[in-house]
Each structure stands twice: as C-alpha cells, then as structure tokens.
Amino acid sequence: xxxxxxxxxxxxxxxxxxxxxxxxxxxxxxxxxxxxxxxxxxxxxxxxxxxxxxxxxxxxxxxxxxxxxxxxxxxxxxxxxxxxxxxxxxxxxxxxxxxxxxxxxxxxxxxxxxxxxxxxxxxxxxxxxxxxxxxxxxxxxxxxxxxxxxxxxxxxxxxxxxxxxxxxxxxxxxxxxxxxxxxxxxxxxxxxxxxxxxxxxxxxxxxxxxxxxxxxxxxxxxxxxxxxxxxxxxxxxxxxxxxxxxxxxxxxxxxxxxxxxxxxxxxxxxxxxxxxxxxxxxxxxxxxxxxxxxxxxxxxxxxxxxxxxxxxxxxxxxxxxxxxxxxxxxxxxxxxxxxxxxxxxxxxx
Amino acid sequence: xxxxxxxxxxxxxxxxxxxxxxxxxxxxxxxxxxxxxxxxxxxxxxxxxxxxxxxxxxxxxxxxxxxxxxxxxxxxxxxxxxxxxxxxxxxxxxxxxxxxxxxxxxxxxxxxxxxxxxxxxxxxxxxxxxxxxxxxxxxxxxxxxxxxxxxxxxxxxxxxxxxxxxxxxxxxxxxxxxxxxxxxxxxxxxxxxxxxxxxxxxxxxxxxxxxxxxxxxxxxxxxxxxxxxxxxxxxxxxxxxxxxxxxxxxxxxxxxxxxxxxxxxxxxxxxxxxxxxxxxxxxxxxxxxxxxxxxxxxxxxxxxxxxxxxxxxxxxxxxxxxxxxxxxxxxxxxxxxxxxxxxxx
Numbered sequence: 001x002x003x004x005x006x007x008x009x010x011x012x013x014x015x016x017x018x019x020x021x022x023x024x025x026x027x028x029x030x031x032x033x034x035x036x037x038x039x040x041x042x043x044x045x046x047x048x049x050x051x052x053x054x055x056x057x058x059x060x061x062x063x064x065x066x067x068x069x070x071x072x073x074x075x076x077x078x079x080x081x082x083x084x085x086x087x088x089x090x091x092x093x094x095x096x097x098x099x100x101x102x103x104x105x106x107x108x109x110x111x112x113x114x115x116x117x118x119x120x121x122x123x124x125x126x127x128x129x130x131x132x133x134x135x136x137x138x139x140x141x142x143x144x145x146x147x148x149x150x151x152x153x154x155x156x157x158x159x160x161x162x163x164x165x166x167x168x169x170x171x172x173x174x175x176x177x178x179x180x181x182x183x184x185x186x187x188x189x190x191x192x193x194x195x196x197x198x199x200x201x202x203x204x205x206x207x208x209x210x211x212x213x214x215x216x217x218x219x220x221x222x223x224x225x226x227x228x229x230x231x232x233x234x235x236x237x238x239x240x241x242x243x244x245x246x247x248x249x250x251x252x253x254x255x256x257x258x259x260x261x262x263x264x265x266x267x268x269x270x271x272x273x274x275x276x277x278x279x280x281x282x283x284x285x286x287x288x289x290x291x292x293x294x295x296x297x298x299x300x301x302x303x304x305x306x307x308x309x310x311x312x313x314x315x316x317x318x319x320x321x322x323x324x325x326x327x328x329x330x331x332x333x334x335x336x337x338x339x340x341x342x343x344x345x346x347x348x349x
Numbered sequence: 350x351x352x353x354x355x356x357x358x359x360x361x362x363x364x365x366x367x368x369x370x371x372x373x374x375x376x377x378x379x380x381x382x383x384x385x386x387x388x389x390x391x392x393x394x395x396x397x398x399x400x401x402x403x404x405x406x407x408x409x410x411x412x413x414x415x416x417x418x419x420x421x422x423x424x425x426x427x428x429x430x431x432x433x434x435x436x437x438x439x440x441x442x443x444x445x446x447x448x449x450x451x452x453x454x455x456x457x458x459x460x461x462x463x464x465x466x467x468x469x470x471x472x473x474x475x476x477x478x479x480x481x482x483x484x485x486x487x488x489x490x491x492x493x494x495x496x497x498x499x500x501x502x503x504x505x506x507x508x509x510x511x512x513x514x515x516x517x518x519x520x521x522x523x524x525x526x527x528x529x530x531x532x533x534x535x536x537x538x539x540x541x542x543x544x545x546x547x548x549x550x551x552x553x554x555x556x557x558x559x560x561x562x563x564x565x566x567x568x569x570x571x572x573x574x575x576x577x578x579x580x581x582x583x584x585x586x587x588x589x590x591x592x593x594x595x596x597x598x599x600x601x602x603x604x605x606x607x608x609x610x611x612x613x614x615x616x617x618x619x620x621x622x623x624x625x626x627x628x629x630x631x632x633x634x635x636x637x638x639x640x641x642x643x644x645x646x647x648x649x650x651x652x653x654x655x656x657x658x659x660x661x662x663x664x665x666x667x668x669x670x671x672x673x674x675x676x677x678x679x680x681x682x683x684x685x686x687x688x689x690x691x692x693x694x
Contacts, residue, residue, distance in 0.1 A: 081363060081400065142528055145678075154520050154555070155672070162508055191562065192520075195555045206545060317401050332650045335676025336521050 012044050054067060065108050066323060069094065069126070070115035070180060072137075074316055082320050085115075094122060098129050106130045111323035113137060113316075117185040120144055133326040135319040138312075139185055145334050149319045151284070151310035152338035153192030154199075159340060160281070160308050161200040164349070169249040172197075174226045177259040185282075190255050194226070195282055197253065201225055222301065229259055229266075236270045251279035251349060257287035264303040264348055279308045281348040286345070304346035310339040364396050379665035398669050417451045419478045420471040421492070422458040426482040433603075433631055434482050439480055440652035450655070452479075459485060470495045477659050479503055485548075492566060499662035500654045505548060506672050513658045515651050518674040519549050521565065522644040523556030526626045529679055530640070531564050534688030535596040535624060539572030541587065541608050542600025550600045555629060557598050565652065569594070576604035587611045590646045595688050596624035602643055604633035605684075609637040620686035630680050642684045645677045 009027070013020035015327040026033045026041035033041075039174070063083045065091050068074060074086045087109065091102040093209040098106075106112075111133040112126065118136070123144045126132060141148070161172055182190055199222055227235075232252075254260035260282025267274050272282055282305050290298045318339055343349065357500045361379075365372045370389060378385045378393040385393075420441060438454060445452055455469045468474055470492060473675075477498035480489075483505045492500065493510060506514035530538050540557050542550040561568055571590045574597075587607050599605035605627035612623055619625050619637070627643035654673055662668060 070369060142525055152674075155674075159508065188563075191559055195559055198552065199555055203548075203551070314399055314401075317399075321401060332654075332675055333647050333677045334646070335678065336518060337676070338518070338674050340672075 012041060015044055016040060020242065033083050048147075064110045064327070066320065067106060067109045067112045067132075068110055068116070072115035074113070075113075075179050075313060078313065078316055078320060082317075082324070084320055084324075094118065098125075103129060106132065110327045111135065113319055113323070118267065133323055135322050137315050140188065140336055144346050147319070147322050147334050147337060149317065149322070149337045149339060151189070153189045153283070153342050154196040155338065156308065156310070157196035157253065157283070157343040158195045158200045158203075160283075160343070161197065161249045163343070164253075164279070164281075167249075167349075169251040171250040172200075172225060173252050175232055175249065175252050175254045175259055175263055176226060176228055178229065178257045179183055181258065182256075188255065197226065198224060229262055233262065233266055236266065236272070249279065250277075251275075251281065253308075254280065254282045254305075255285050257282045257305070258289035260305040260307070261289050261301045261303045262285075264305050265301050268303065273280050281308055281343065283308050283348040285309060304348070306343055306347060306349040307320060307345045308341050308343050310341040360400065360402050362403060364393060364400060367396050367400070368392050372405060373570060379667055381667045394667055394669060397665075402665070402668070409437070413452055415449050416476045416660075417453065417474050418445070419472075420454045420481060421467050421469065421476045421478055421484065422451050422456050422481040423484050423488075424455070424456050425459045432630075432633065434504075436631065437481050437648050437652065440648040441481070441503070441655065443649065444620075444652040445657040448660075450656070454503075457488070459488075462663060466491050466495075471591060477501070477663060479659070480505075498667065499579075499659055501659050501662075503651060503655050513655075513662065513670050514672040515655045515658065516549070516674055517646040517651065518670070518676040519552035520556040520559070521674075521676050522552035522628060522646075523598065523600070524560050525679055526628060526644045527557045527560035528563075530596045530598060530624060530626055531566075533624070533685060535594075536564065536566055536568070536688065537572070537594035537596070538568065539574060539594040539597045540568065540600070541574045541576055541597055541604045543575045553600045559642035572597075575602070575609075576607060589615060593617075593623060596626070596685070599625060599627045602629040602638075602641060604628040604634055605641055605643070606637055609635065609641075620684050624685040624688075626685055637684070640683045642682045643680050645680050647675055647677050651675055659676065 009023045010020045013023045016023070022033060023041055025031075026038040031036075036296065065085045065087055067087050069090075073088070078084070090105055090109075091098055109132060110132065112135070112152065114123070114126075114134060115138070117139040118141075120141050120143060123134070123136070123141060123146065127144065127146060136146065136148040138150060139148065140150055142155045150160060157174075164172060164178070174194065176194060177190060185301055252260075252263050254263050260280055264274055264280045266280055267280065270276055286305070286307055289301045318337055322337065356675070359374050361372050365375045368389070374385055374389065375393055375397075377383075378390045419496055420438060422434055422438065442452055453469060453472075453475070454621050455467050457465055467488070475496075476500065478492060478500045479502075480500060481503045482490070484492075489507060489510065493512070500512035502512055502514040504516055515587070527538060531543060538561065540554060540559075542554060544551040544554045565660070571592065572594045572674065574587055574589070576587055576599075587604070587610075589611050595609060597605075599608055605625055608625060609619055612619060612625075617623055619640070625641065627641050628646070630643045630645035632638040632641055632643075654675065658671060658673065
C-alpha cells in the first residue's frame, strides 16, 4: 500500500489518540502493532481519505460534479474532456422549493448549469438556497447575479455580414421572422440580430462617409435593407429583374431557421437559383416549419439551408469552464459571456 | 493535495485524436511551423478553437525567458486630463506582474500633422503589442506590417485586422443601465453620446435602443444629445433641449459629469428632477462622482484577459482571432430615483 504522507499519519494518530509512530508501523505492516490496532488505523485512514475528497468536492481522482437543471443532456465527450460528472438526479429545482435534506445533495457540486429558460424567481431561489455558482446556457435574464453563456447575436450578425462581403456579396438583406411565431426566449436574440444588422449597415454608411443622419433612426424599414418574409414574397418578381440582372451578389440573412427555410423555398418556387443568383443563410438552430399553400393547406417545409450559429457544445464547454474557474477563484465578474457563431450546413450561401 | 497540471498535454492529445493526426502535427500546426498541409492545419485550428484550447498554466510559467511587450496608446487618450487609459495601462502592468513579462509604454503624438511611427516598432526584442484605446488606421497598419509578435487591442476592436481584442460589453452594459431606469418607471429616457465619433459609443447606443424597444418606447430625437467627444476637449458643453425627459442614459461617466453640470446650470437637481445613469464607473474631477449610478467596467479583468490572450497567442500564433467582451454589473449610487419625480421643465 502506498505510504501516506507524514502529515496524514499525524492526523490519523490524533484521531485515534495514539502516537504517529504506531500509525506508521501499522501502515507499513511492521511488527509491534496488534492486528486490532492495525485494522483501526487502516479503517480510519480510508475514512479520512474519503472525507478529504468529499470536502473538496473532487470526487475520484480530480473530477468535479456539476448539477444540471433543465431538459438538455450534456454530451458525454464534455464530461471526459473536462473531468466533470454531470448530475441530473438532483431534486427537481424547477418545481419550486428545495428541502433541507435535499440541499445536502447539492453541496458536493461545484456549480449548476441551467440548460433551459427559467424565470428570474426560480433562479433567485436556487441562488439563495443552494449558494453555488450558476451558469445559464442559451438564455439571459437581467438582474440575477449569475453567469450566462449565449450565442452572440449582435456581433455575430456583423461578423457574418463581413464574411459575406468578403465572399463577394455586395448587397445584404435581412429577412425578419414573423413576430407572432417567435418564442419569448427567442425574441431577445432576434432583437440582437436585427440591431446587429442595423449597426453593420450604419457602420458601412459611416465608412463611405455618406451624408448620414446624426444617429440611426429608430424605425426599421425597408430602406435599411430589412424586410419581412411577406414583403419578400411580394417583391420577388420585381426584384428579380432589378437584382439578378444588374446587381452583383445579393444574400438574404434570415433571422431564424424557419424563415430561412421558407425564404429558400420561395426562391426555388420563383425559379431563382440558390446560391447562384441569391444566397440564403439562416441564424440559430434549424427549425421545422410549416409552409402554407395558397389553397389553404400546409406541408412541412424541408429546404436545407446554411445556418450561422454558435455550436451548442461550445456554449456548454464555455459554461463548464466558467464553473471551474469560479471554483479556482479566478473569474470575471458575473455576467453574460458571448460565443461567436460560424457558418455551417447546406450550401445555400 | 498534489496536482499535476497536464492540462496542455491532455488537450493537445485530444485535438490530435479528434482530428486523427499525431500530437506533433498538432503542436506544429498551432505554432505555425511548416510541414503541415493547410487543410489539416485548418481542421486542427477549428478543433482547437471549439475545444477551447489553452496552453497550460505550467507552460506559461515555466518559460524562464522574459517576454517584453510594448504598450501603445495615443496622447489623445492619455493626456493629463483624461486618466481613464492610464488606469487601464496600470491594470495591464499589474496583470503582467509575476509572469515574467516586461512592459514598455509608448504614448505617441497623434496631434502632429503626420502620424509618427511608434518607435517601439523598431526595437528588436518586443514580443508583442498591446494597443490601448483607438489609434488611427494609418498607425494600425504600420504596426501590423512591422510587428513580429501578436497584437492585442484593449477597449476597441478592428474587425478584419489580424489581432485579438478585449472590450467591455458595451451593448449589454448599456442595455442593463437603460433597463435600470425603465424598471424604476422611467419611460422618457434620453441618451448622451456622440455615436459617430466612437465605435464603443455606437454599440452602447444600440444597447440603449434594445431596451427602449423592449419597453415599446420610441425615443424623442430631441433627447439624443451629443457630448462632442468630451474626452479630448477641455470644456464639455452639452446643449440641453427645452423639454427634458425624466432620465438620461449616458454613454460614459465623463459625459454624465458634463450633463450634470449642464443640468445644474439650469437649476435642476439629480436625481430629484432628472435621473442620470452612466457607464464606466470611472469619473474623477467632478463632485458628482460619488453619487453616480453607473455600469462598472472591470479594467483589471480586461487587462488580465488581454495578457492571457497575448500569452496564448505567443505560444500558438495560428489560433483564430478572438474578440472578448467582458460583462459586468451596475454600481448603485444615488443618481437615479423612481419616475414621477418630475419630468422636464
């Protein structure tokens, strides 16, 4: 058996009320120690090692525990890579109260990952009662002292616009999703994308040193290169003449996956080549969507489109890293962490 | 409890396994050495970025070689009157402490007719540059052309240029600040800042805008006030319109100070008559400073992050460039009251 360090032996000795020489002899299996004493020493040694591990929350061989609240499951790879056990079995925090006994179970974790949108009240409750660092993934609630990791919608769109211009798309149009369909959680992100696009346009105006109004006007209309899907369908025929004939590369940046699929479908039906004549890219996750036909029927819209988004695994990786840094005591002030996106998927752009 | 910090080795091996190459190849790719095809290199870099590759702490500390970093700033931002960037420089020096890093500061003269090239550029032994605050494009291009090591920008960014940046989260910060006002019942909220002169101010404007839209408020254009780049001019005169909102969101504490002066001149009190919130948590030379509620900018954390990015890039020059935004919190003082205390006079 691996000899324990002297200081641990001293602790065992103190615990048992014997000399540390006896402990040393017992552990080394030397003569002069009764079997009974040796057994007590070994038992105490095993228990103390166990206790040390519990205190530091390290589990076995340097692994940590992180509690997961919410429906999403963290991929296995993240667990191995970061030496973290994810616990999904803790008392259901979303239902409300957590009892005293249940609180104990949370104590061995280094922190909590919240993987779905949850109200501020519940977040506060968790914070107050469990008193562990918390990270929300994929959403943001102002006013709660915790970290959030989100895709950077605002800067992401600007980066996307630059990339598209580098690829030769000189005209960018933002297609905003139908208001009614957006989840409340998505609204904030959609807003970020819309404003990010607006900022990109405004910055371009400034660069060209054109005469610009003092500050960007608040009404977001077509002249700013922002249209709705509905408007897009109306103008497609007219547009075709103007755009494809004369202007070089036009790209449609669609606020979400649903809108992107519909836009791609619309272009296909209008006989416009994608990406040959017009490029299409959506933002965020690919979503299923229904498409309405003029005769009132609907069918699933399955157009594959290129998407611009932050990798979900990357968001989770970032969240885990934040919890580990907090545990080590070196971390940024609690707040929002932005993860940049990348283009992925079908070649519609 | 003995801890083996083999983080770097493990991560490199993981990258290698994930891509299907040897760790030597990964090491070469990250260091920009020859012998790696561009296709393999880009796959490795992408994987490294996704896994959040970070040259381990031990690696950073074990190199006994002292790194010398140049710190460049323009005198437009480093004059005696504006010490914001001096403080940031101080944070950089602190962040380098104990890491075997030497820093050399150069404040170059932007006011002269022709922009001089920073003399640090011609020194052989500079391993990388921090640039604090905006510098003219001409100067940026000179630095990019002549430098030998990485460049990390502080408090600004230049998309499309080959460098990392660390900024405060302008967009989220101003959103938080404006929300602070809206939550206290304010619906008539003005904005103070010259969006055309500073990219940071422009971003903050969008943060303000986001909050306004969330509350369904269309701001009155009369209440969008310019502060005329008060960082560089002596007197920051803000022209107040006849009718005033119940609150102002200011794009910097500095302009909040000038707004306060202008309001006082008109006989208005803060926050009894008008509420004011700022951005920076850095105001000096104004007795308003200890009452101003504001969004905190964490210089120390920004500097630490900048140093971290610099070290990372010195070890692995080929990693994709990163712009890092550091979010923070509102510091509550006493410049904001609940709405209903009286709108514009």
